[in-house]
Amino acid sequence: MSAAIPLEEIKLVKLSIYRFDPNQDKKPYMQSIEIEVPANKDLMVLDALHLAKEIEPSLSFRRSCREGVCGSDGMNINGKNGLACITPLSEVVKKDKLTLRPMPGLPVIRDLIVDMKQFFDQLEKVQPYLITKSAAPEIERSQTPEEREELDGLYECILCGCCSTSCPSFWWNPDKFLGPAALLQSWRFIADSRDEATEERLDDLEDAFSLYRCHGIMNCVSVCPKGLNPTEAISNIRNKLLTRKN
Amino acid sequence: MKVDEIIKGSDLPVKEFDGIIIGGGGAGMRASLQLAESGLNTAVISKVFPTRSHTVSAQGGITCAIASDDPEDDWRWHMFDTVKGSDYIGDQDAIEYMCQEGPKAIFELEHMGMPFSRTDEGRIYQRPFGGQSKDYGKGGQASRTCAAADRTGHSLLHTLYQANLKAGTNFLNEWFAIDLVLNANNVVVGVIAFEIESGEIFYVKSKATVLATGGAGRIYASTTNALINSGDGIGMALRAGFPVQDIEMWQFHPTGIYGAGTLVTEGCRGEGGYLINKDGERFMERYAPNAKDLASRDVVARSMALEIIEGRGWGPDSDHIKLRLDHLGPGVVHKRLPGITELSKTFAGVDPAVEPIPVVPTCHYMMGGIPTNVHGQVISTKSGKDSIVEGLYAAGEVACVSVHGGNRLGGNSLLDLVVFGRAAGIFIEDTIKQGVDLMEASDSDIDKALSRLNKLNQSKEGYQAHKIKKAMQDNMQMNFGVFRRGDLMENGIKELEQAREQIENLYLEDKSATFNTSRIEAFEAQNLFEVAEATAITANERKESRGAHARDDYPDRDDEEWLKHSIYFSEDKSVSKREVNFKPKQVQAFQPIERTY
Numbered sequence: 065m066s067a068a069i070p071l072e073e074i075k076l077v078k079l080s081i082y083r084f085d086p087n088q089d090k091k092p093y094m095q096s097i098e099i100e101v102p103a104n105k106d107l108m109v110l111d112a113l114h115l116a117k118e119i120e121p122s123l124s125f126r127r128s129c130r131e132g133v134c135g136s137d138g139m140n141i142n143g144k145n146g147l148a149c150i151t152p153l154s155e156v157v158k159k160d161k162l163t164l165r166p167m168p169g170l171p172v173i174r175d176l177i178v179d180m181k182q183f184f185d186q187l188e189k190v191q192p193y194l195i196t197k198s199a200a201p202e203i204e205r206s207q208t209p210e211e212r213e214e215l216d217g218l219y220e221c222i223l224c225g226c227c228s229t230s231c232p233s234f235w236w237n238p239d240k241f242l243g244p245a246a247l248l249q250s251w252r253f254i255a256d257s258r259d260e261a262t263e264e265r266l267d268d269l270e271d272a273f274s275l276y277r278c279h280g281i282m283n284c285v286s287v288c289p290k291g292l293n294p295t296e297a298i299s300n301i302r303n304k305l306l307t308r309k310n
Numbered sequence: 311m312k313v314d315e316i317i318k319g320s321d322l323p324v325k326e327f328d329g330i331i332i333g334g335g336g337a338g339m340r341a342s343l344q345l346a347e348s349g350l351n352t353a354v355i356s357k358v359f360p361t362r363s364h365t366v367s368a369q370g371g372i373t374c375a376i377a378s379d380d381p382e383d384d385w386r387w388h389m390f391d392t393v394k395g396s397d398y399i400g401d402q403d404a405i406e407y408m409c410q411e412g413p414k415a416i417f418e419l420e421h422m423g424m425p426f427s428r429t430d431e432g433r434i435y436q437r438p439f440g441g442q443s444k445d446y447g448k449g450g451q452a453s454r455t456c457a458a459a460d461r462t463g464h465s466l467l468h469t470l471y472q473a474n475l476k477a478g479t480n481f482l483n484e485w486f487a488i489d490l491v492l493n494a495n496n497v498v499v500g501v502i503a504f505e506i507e508s509g510e511i512f513y514v515k516s517k518a519t520v521l522a523t524g525g526a527g528r529i530y531a532s533t534t535n536a537l538i539n540s541g542d543g544i545g546m547a548l549r550a551g552f553p554v555q556d557i558e559m560w561q562f563h564p565t566g567i568y569g570a571g572t573l574v575t576e577g578c579r580g581e582g583g584y585l586i587n588k589d590g591e592r593f594m595e596r597y598a599p600n601a602k603d604l605a606s607r608d609v610v611a612r613s614m615a616l617e618i619i620e621g622r623g624w625g626p627d628s629d630h631i632k633l634r635l636d637h638l639g640p641g642v643v644h645k646r647l648p649g650i651t652e653l654s655k656t657f658a659g660v661d662p663a664v665e666p667i668p669v670v671p672t673c674h675y676m677m678g679g680i681p682t683n684v685h686g687q688v689i690s691t692k693s694g695k696d697s698i699v700e701g702l703y704a705a706g707e708v709a710c711v712s713v714h715g716g717n718r719l720g721g722n723s724l725l726d727l728v729v730f731g732r733a734a735g736i737f738i739e740d741t742i743k744q745g746v747d748l749m750e751a752s753d754s755d756i757d758k759a760l761s762r763l764n765k766l767n768q769s770k771e772g773y774q775a776h777k778i779k780k781a782m783q784d785n786m787q788m789n790f791g792v793f794r795r796g797d798l799m800e801n802g803i804k805e806l807e808q809a810r811e812q813i814e815n816l817y818l819e820d821k822s823a824t825f826n827t828s829r830i831e832a833f834e835a836q837n838l839f840e841v842a843e844a845t846a847i848t849a850n851e852r853k854e855s856r857g858a859h860a861r862d863d864y865p866d867r868d869d870e871e872w873l874k875h876s877i878y879f880s881e882d883k884s885v886s887k888r889e890v891n892f893k894p895k896q897v898q899a900f901q902p903i904e905r906t907y
Contacts, residue, residue: 131657133464135361212427259423
């Protein structure tokens with residue numbers, strides 16, 4: 065494992081965790097919780113949170129698959145968005161300290177849990193489903209391996225929100241700019257040889273905000289836990305719009 | 311949520327629907343899609359955002375005779391394999407229905423946009439999987455498992471979510487269902503649930519309630535299952551007085567990553583990977599000379615456990631096996647198994663294209679569950695007579711229809727959930743369109759379903775959920791694992807009996823309303839405990855070895871006594887037997903023969 069520091073040195077880790085319960089806290093605060101990490105064992109950030117919850121049962125965070133495929137536990141780990149369940153402590157704990165905050169740019173419901181409504185509303189705007197007009201055959205629609213390959217790097221998105229909530233353009237205009245996750249999905253369907261609504265999809269994106277607020281900052285690319293490239297998807301859509309004009 | 315006083319049924323706001331589906335995984339969203347497309351007012355109640363459901367973790371594929379790899383493939387061959395795989399306690403009417411309807415369900419998924427991998431002919435790619443044969447076992451290994459790389463569950467779940475968005479399904483996302491509401495006529499008339507974000511409690515009333523809550527692998531200490539797999543539907547059904555069937559049948563997947571428990575798909579062996587002991591020997595050749603590493607999962611898991619017991623495991627404690635893929639070349643590994651490459655690097659620190667992956671048999675799937683017919687209708691049974699539970703349906707892993715019997719074949723769980731989620735939807739649509747009135751529940755019926763919540767909210771002292779859960783998981787792992795023995799199981803049952811008082815008297819320290827995950831974890835621990843106890847008691851009663859249930863003290867299959875389903879009721883902790891269906895409609899039944907691979 066690519067351990068930044070030798071594992072046997074990690075014993076006590078001081079977690080600094082963003083806490084906020086709207087029922088009792090006037091404002092958020094950072095709580096320090098010290099956990100004991102078994103020697104010679106690398107834990108994931110999610111395991112550390114479970115240990116912290118045993119000490120402080122009111123600590124709340126989302127989690128499900130604990131293997132990086134469900135997208136529940138996106139959070140801000142030492143200032144960078146990522147999934148708690150596939151981020152090893154050995155890679156992020158610096159001087160026995162680790163800071164955990166909710167993903168930025170969305171309202172906090174409680175502790176590390178953000179309200180994802182805006183994120184999903186934007187996703188729904190791109191009609192994230194296959195649209196066909198021709199009658200379906202008795203069996204599957206035909207698609208060559210090369211056509212299918214166009215979807216690689218797109219269909220794997222787990223909707224964790226790490227990308228959109230690290231994007232300054234999304235922070236400024238979360239209701240108008242669709243954000244990297246939704247635009248990646250938009251391209252996923254435009255790129256699908258079976259989809260028959262490319263023109264409508266492009267029409268919907270042709271305003272000042274939906275797509276064009278992307279300034280190529282590329283935070284989305286650097287944080288995506290699945291190694292996907294929303295910036296490339298966005299530029300593919302731009303090119304498609306340009307060729308259409310010409 | 312008011313926590314300082316007892317919450318009364320008469321005070322609750324009500325939400326009304328034609329159909330509600332509890333659980334937003336593959337089975338739930340296939341059922342909801344059917345209902346929403348038919349114009350019925352449908353809601354999915356899911357404790358997580360639907361694409362966080364455990365279906366997302368399924369990797370290798372969905373097995374179905376769509377005749378892409380082999381134009382001669384036949385659903386009857388798939389049926390034969392599934393019956394044999396079940397060790398003959400799968401219901402043959404249900405298996406027949408699944409294998410025959412399967413292709414339709416797969417093509418529908420493709421039409422919805424599911425990104426299957428493709429063949430050069432432009433068809434869906436199919437890979438070899440364990441226990442799959444051609445020509446009723448006589449024609450060699452079949453390639454019948456339809457795949458989207460090794461992210462088939464992810465692709466399927468996201469596609470179903472997308473299709474539900476298109477169909478206008480109501481999603482009650484991040485809502486937790488506590489207990490079923492049962493009226494005086496024993497009709498299920500909805501569920502008590504709360505919105506996790508606000509803590510607001512509702513009586514969700516419906517003409518049809520579908521349990522699609524998935525499995526409960528978290529009863530074991532080591533499992534491939536998501537943290538959310540807590541058997542909520544099983545808990546709800548048992549508490550409402552309904553039975554579970556074949557709940558002792560737990561699948562241990564041969565290849566969970568050593569230490570972490572995360573799944574490594576059987577597709578690895580389908581693509582040509584194989585298991586080696588510490589001497590580098592491909593030992594499955596000894597245990598299953600024909601199918602080798604693609605023998606059925608129970609057979610492979612037991613063989614691995616034996617290698618470890620006999621000292622041929624890897625590591626200082628000789629406690630694991632290795633899965634070799636490096637000989638396939640980086641091309642195959644990275645193209646066909648990209649997800650496995652990621653998981654191996656993250657959780658085992660190895661690149662499978664270079665080094666073998668350390669693996670160990672790990673709890674993976676609950677073959678048993680709530681008994682249903684092929685329409686998803688829940689069945690109760692008393693003194694050998696079946697009856698339909700009005701208003702209640704189940705589909706997917708929570709249900710036991712039963713297509714998996716004593717051992718599920720790889721790729722059959724995804725098929726089960728789409729075929730029977732769809733079947734339940736079709737049946738409910740027909741039933742409601744024929745005219746079903748919303749049945750009433752009395753305030754006391756609702757109060758009953760609120761009792762666990764009230765008790766937890768009122769708790770001033772008691773036990774911590776996570777501690778009791780941990781002890782239970784260790785107990786199940788020690789005493790109800792790959793190999794089982796009467797005396798050990800009895801010890802395990804005693805331990806559970808002692809913990810019963812504790813699980814019913816949990817202390818909820820944090821009583822806040824907003825997104826209180828401690829409250830949810832307490833309910834989940836109680837549900838898990840119901841599943842664990844049902845498993846333990848039933849496992850001890852089934853005095854034979856069949857499928858995944860392997861007893862040292864009863865090493866042989868006993869068709870005289872136990873070619874039967876087990877039925878368990880929690881009220882009196884009773885175990886009885888139920889007949890297995892040997893009456894398929896279109897083919898002759900497959901009679902039990904000795905099961906070799």
